Amino acid sequence: MNGDSVRFELPQPKRISLSESVADTIAQAISTRIISPGERIVETSLVEKLGVSRVPIREALKVLHAQGIISGGGHRGYRVAAFDASVTQQIMEVRLSLESFMLRDAIENWRQGRGSPSILEPCIDQMRASAKAGSLRNSLIADLEFHRIIRQAADNPIVGTLWDTIARHVLIVFNFERFRDEDLEAIPRQHEEFLDWIKGQVAKSETAFGDIQTALENHMLLIARKKKQGAVSLTR
The missing domain is CATH 1.20.120.530 (GntR ligand-binding domain-like)
Incomplete structure (x- = not known):
């Protein structure tokens, strides 16, 4: 993910059900092409840009992975799935x-x-x-x-x-x-x-x-x- 391109564009997640809110934020970024299909999702960049800890970020990424919105995981990291x-x-x-x-x-x-x-x-x-x-x-x-x-x-x-x-x-x-x-x-x-x-x-x-x-x-x-x-x- 290009950190500079999302610095001021990613909406900040709500503090209620934080991991779900983070997942919504990432999905919104994908929907508006702030994050593009196939693009690598960098956990540390999300922590910085969204101002939340690693725990809700990781939980959100697990949810999105389970839903098929992102692929990969483990040492390979995550990428936005291709919606062909x-x-x-x-x-x-x-x-x-x-x-x-x-x-x-x-x-x-x-x-x-x-x-x-x-x-x-x-x-x-x-x-x-x-x-x-x-x-x-x-x-x-x-x-x-x-x-x-x-x-x-x-x-x-x-x-x-x-x-x-x-x-x-x-x-x-x-x-x-x-x-x-x-x-x-x-x-x-x-x-x-x-x-x-x-x-x-x-x-x-x-x-x-x-x-x-x-x-x-x-x-x-x-x-x-x-x-x-x-x-x-x-x-x-």
Whole structure:
């Protein structure tokens, strides 16, 4: 890792659940290409740049290694894994499957009066603010938070736990060119349209599971299809 390139760019981790926060910080750095695929991760550099001890750094690296986000370990050290097309496809397939169940349950809960999809609106506000500030990182985080809130509203602990295990992968994939709109102002508009669809389903008496899958796939692959670069159907 180039220490100079991350000195002022890496966000400082929170002091709650420090090792998990450090893991999130590293994943965010990978997602925004502060740390590039294949790049060696130097533990001492992370200690210096993040201002934390070696213990949470090592724990965070072990977590990221177990999740397949970094490879190597031992005397060889760690490197950022290569998220090639096949790996990306697998992540997107798993994400579509899990989020279909999550959105199904969230819509039903909202339909029953347990909360409201309006809870997603602050995330869209954050996307607008990120676009105005030109912050890709904050836009990515707001995008992930949008889907995390759906995960919480679903109140499905099994699916939610599985989704948590790939949340960092999703954050990284968000930044791939074929899944990202260079116009940050387009991102809140896309989520507004998706939220309008969700609100429309809540107003109905029921929603077909296939319709949920289709809506999610269209939302997730909107940019890829618009660019006509490697848009692969996730429902084979």
